[in-house]
Amino acid sequence: LDPGPIGIRVHYSSVNYKDALAATGTGKILRRPEVIGGLDLSGEVIVSEDPDFPCGSQVVAVGGGLGESRDGGFSEYARLPADLLVRLDPGFGTRAAMQIGTAGFTALLAIRRLQALGIRPEDGPLVVSGATGGVGSFAINLLDGMGYAVSALTHKSGCEAYLQAIGAQAILGLEDWSPTGPPLLSARWTGGIDNVGGAELSWMIRSTRRGGAIASVGMAASPELRVTVFPFILRGVSLIGINSTEV
Ligand SMILES: NC(=O)c1ccc[n+]([C@@H]2O[C@H](COP(=O)([O-])OP(=O)(O)OC[C@H]3O[C@@H](n4cnc5c(N)ncnc54)[C@H](OP(=O)(O)O)[C@@H]3O)[C@@H](O)[C@H]2O)c1
Structure with a gap:
């Protein structure tokens, strides 16, 4: 050791x-x-x-x-x-501590960063990608408990009952978003937590409202991010990075 x-x-x-x-x-x-x-x-x-x-x-x-x-x-x-x-x-209990584990700890870190930027439940809905994963599930459940309306973005079909049970108010599948499209999309989210990276993170940023914020946690699909500066400059959107290993 x-x-x-x-x-x-x-x-x-x-x-x-x-x-x-x-x-x-x-x-x-x-x-x-x-x-x-x-x-x-x-x-x-x-x-x-x-x-x-x-x-x-x-x-x-x-x-x-x-x-x-x-x-x-x-x-x-x-x-x-x-x-x-x-x-x-x-x-x-040591068992409960690890049932929360890194995934729950990281989800709460991301939520606290969004809250520090003034993202409140009354401002509008949030979106969480990688929804059925560890970080995504904790994020949805914690946000729901804090009074946020959460949309769950998932690659899986057949997990609607699970996502609703942990607090998702809406469930978005592959047919609900596109990996391509213009630099700015119709503004839907006041904020979000992304566990997937790549095209999904780009879509989340491009569809975030003025003054909103997205927390980038993971890269389960891709470490790449293709996006213009338009969401940041024209809508004042913030992109924040989360690193649970260096808190
Ligand atoms: N920044 C940090 O401090 C920190 C801390 C913990 C974890 N992470 C990262 O955050 C990400 C999620 O972690 P986790 O613990 O939630 O992992 P997990 O339990 O394995 O969940 C990952 C989820 O991502 C989605 N996904 C989308 N595309 C995928 C692909 N190509 N391959 C695999 N999964 C894909 C799936 O959810 P759907 O099917 O619902 O879309 C999957 O359930 C990972 O990249 C992990 O390394 C970062």
Whole structure:
């Protein structure tokens, strides 16, 4: 294990998109070939000289190079510095912490960034792409709980009941948007969260209202983005980047 002052018995780690890229070698995720995967973990402190993290305390860690440049959560034990750890409230539970995991943490980061730009529920609907995925599902559910009207953008058919159950008010499929079109489209969204990149992100930006904002989280379909400056200059649309590993 990579060295670290606090020893943890790992209880749970969630499986994220990047973990799959690392495991299959599809993406250059592991900075060293021998790094243990797992972008996050929760568990119990078993070795510590840090009074803030006494033995027996339950902790969670997300990002900070876990599963990329430092041994991650797919292991029985981990050794981490205190600045990567957050103590869990007694009763919350290490299982619940990883059910939320990187996906839920990232969705909330994106929502907070949109809120910081003044995107409020009364301003109009939001759109979330990659809707059936981890980040997309948490984003829809959290936004719905906060009073936002959310449209779910998905590639899948047959998932309407699921998306409605987690809070989507409208469901958009492949037939509802086009990868091509003019630099500005009819303005529909006050904001959005994109997990897919490429043509979908471009469409979301081009159909965002004056003063709206889109949070770019993922690139499940493509890292490329083809868009003119028109949405940004003529409509004052903001594009914000989210990185959960460096919070
Ligand atoms: N920036 C950050 O800090 C951060 C943190 C976590 C994750 N991410 C990134 O965000 C993206 C989503 O993560 P996730 O955990 O939600 O992943 P996930 O659970 O695997 O979901 C990905 C979703 O993207 C959609 N999708 C569209 N085109 C796709 C394609 N060509 N291949 C695969 N999926 C496609 C699918 O939803 P539909 O069928 O409903 O369209 C799929 O369910 C990934 O790119 C991930 O690396 C970034």
